[in-house]
Amino acid sequence: MQHTICALATGAGGAVALVRLSGPESCRILGELTHLSAQPEPRRQTLCTIYDGTEPLDKALVTYFKAPHSFTGEDVVEFALHASPYIKGRLLELLCAHGAVMAKRGEFSQRAFLNGKMDLVEAQGLCDLIASGNKASHKLAMDSLDGKLSARVSEIKKRLSELLAQIEVRLDDVDEEMTPLSDEFVRGEIEAVLSHIKALADTFSVGKYIKDGLKTAIVGAPNSGKSSLLNALVGFDRAIVSDQSGTTRDTVEETLEINGQKIILTDTAGIREHALDPAEKEGMRRSHRAMEAADLVLFVLDSSRPVTPEEKELWQDIRRQNKRTLIVWNKADLTAAAPDLEEAESYAAARVSCKTGEGLEALKQLITADVTEAQTADGLMISNLRHYEALLRAQTELESALIRLEAQAGGEIYAEHLRGALKYLQDLIGEVTPDDVLGIIFSKFCMGK
Numbered sequence: 001m002q003h004t005i006c007a008l009a010t011g012a013g014g015a016v017a018l019v020r021l022s023g024p025e026s027c028r029i030l031g032e033l034t035h036l037s038a039q040p041e042p043r044r045q046t047l048c049t050i051y052d053g054t055e056p057l058d059k060a061l062v063t064y065f066k067a068p069h070s071f072t073g074e075d076v077v078e079f080a081l082h083a084s085p086y087i088k089g090r091l092l093e094l095l096c097a098h099g100a101v102m103a104k105r106g107e108f109s110q111r112a113f114l115n116g117k118m119d120l121v122e123a124q125g126l127c128d129l130i131a132s133g134n135k136a137s138h139k140l141a142m143d144s145l146d147g148k149l150s151a152r153v154s155e156i157k158k159r160l161s162e163l164l165a166q167i168e169v170r171l172d173d174v175d176e177e178m179t180p181l182s183d184e185f186v187r188g189e190i191e192a193v194l195s196h197i198k199a200l201a202d203t204f205s206v207g208k209y210i211k212d213g214l215k216t217a218i219v220g221a222p223n224s225g226k227s228s229l230l231n232a233l234v235g236f237d238r239a240i241v242s243d244q245s246g247t248t249r250d251t252v253e254e255t256l257e258i259n260g261q262k263i264i265l266t267d268t269a270g271i272r273e274h275a276l277d278p279a280e281k282e283g284m285r286r287s288h289r290a291m292e293a294a295d296l297v298l299f300v301l302d303s304s305r306p307v308t309p310e311e312k313e314l315w316q317d318i319r320r321q322n323k324r325t326l327i328v329w330n331k332a333d334l335t336a337a338a339p340d341l342e343e344a345e346s347y348a349a350a351r352v353s354c355k356t357g358e359g360l361e362a363l364k365q366l367i368t369a370d371v372t373e374a375q376t377a378d379g380l381m382i383s384n385l386r387h388y389e390a391l392l393r394a395q396t397e398l399e400s401a402l403i404r405l406e407a408q409a410g411g412e413i414y415a416e417h418l419r420g421a422l423k424y425l426q427d428l429i430g431e432v433t434p435d436d437v438l439g440i441i442f443s444k445f446c447m448g449k
């Protein structure tokens, strides 16, 4: 039999705290703690005194959700308590003394999943919803929680299952009474499924930024105005700015929102050939590390002086990284020198002045351009690595099926790849996911969820 689990569902602070109890013993435990003889009416809040032995502990609003009409699909009791740390802690102790056990991370959601209340994509959407800190990540999580993403995967899965069924029925047809499927038809169907999977998988490059934030590194030579740019973008004096080169040593990180997107901005030590001391040398090493970890590099140059050989060398380094890069010509308020930088025209660039604020809006648009462009008509995106990997694996299987089909390998062979692809799609929504993998997924959820 399932244990009855309990946990605090609300965070620190506030006037009211919510404690959740779920499992077959919920009603019995509630009766014992409130001294009520009758079961409360489901889905109705009741003001009850909760007793610690014979002494009252708190007056709480209690709601009973009868199985299967609850979040977990089990009998659930929710206690809305006065949020004193003592009351919260003592109630949990009492619940455990009466037979409940403390829930593991995500255990309520895991039970909801196991009882068919939601699929794995919806459950992960729920987890993301709680963590969402801005409008874009909130929408992404809502689409997932609402089942829109699952519905899209199910449509793809259905088309593939139908094709597979048609192939398999012919594999069983030893007397060859059925009309064979033409290779063109099979290819057309596989390609259609493949294109839907690719379209969804492609949204990950942007979906993950929306969820986790776009890691952006500000790099450049000393004194080009990197710290000034960080300050201008975050809107306050976060990093030290001075006219001495080599001011910034350690990396300075700040999270902000630009056009509704989460951006994790890192200011770095200026990179030059010779460091003055070991601390600056270490700072420069950290600059390179930040650049390697970044999704987007902002290469800052002082536009009032010619590009130096050191900057040209750094520019080669940045280009070798092969990642999204924007060139920022800073100090636009001063007279401009010739912007002599190899292949600069192939990169998006902004002329800004951190001093006057000129060009900063345009730079912000460039920073979030990828995200804005990638919004599909219905805005459906994936942002979860597990979903992305499942789609990629399904894609590989379908590509192998196409190769086998091309090589006239016969239905048995390519059907195997189609079955493989189907399994990955089923895994994505949790239909065939092994228990230990589920345990790992739900352990990343927060407490009390």
Ligand SMILES: Nc1nc2c(ncn2[C@@H]2O[C@H](COP(=O)(O)OP(=O)(O)OP(=O)(O)O)[C@@H](O)[C@H]2O)c(=O)[nH]1
Pocket (backbone or CB within 6 Å): 220, 221, 222, 223, 224, 225, 226, 227, 228, 229, 240, 241, 242, 243, 244, 245, 246, 247, 248, 249, 268, 269, 270, 271, 330, 331, 332, 333, 334, 352, 353, 354, 355, 356
């Ligand atoms: N005129 C003008 N001066 C600027 C602008 N941006 C920065 N500065 C000045 O340039 C100097 C260097 O700025 P910082 O932001 O400290 O430069 P940095 O790239 O962080 O320098 P390091 O930390 O030493 O690598 C300071 O004196 C700033 O006031 C600008 O847009 N216009």
Ligand SMILES: [Mg+2]
Pocket (backbone or CB within 6 Å): 226, 227, 228, 239, 240, 241, 247, 248, 267, 268, 269, 270
């Ligand atoms: Mg600096």
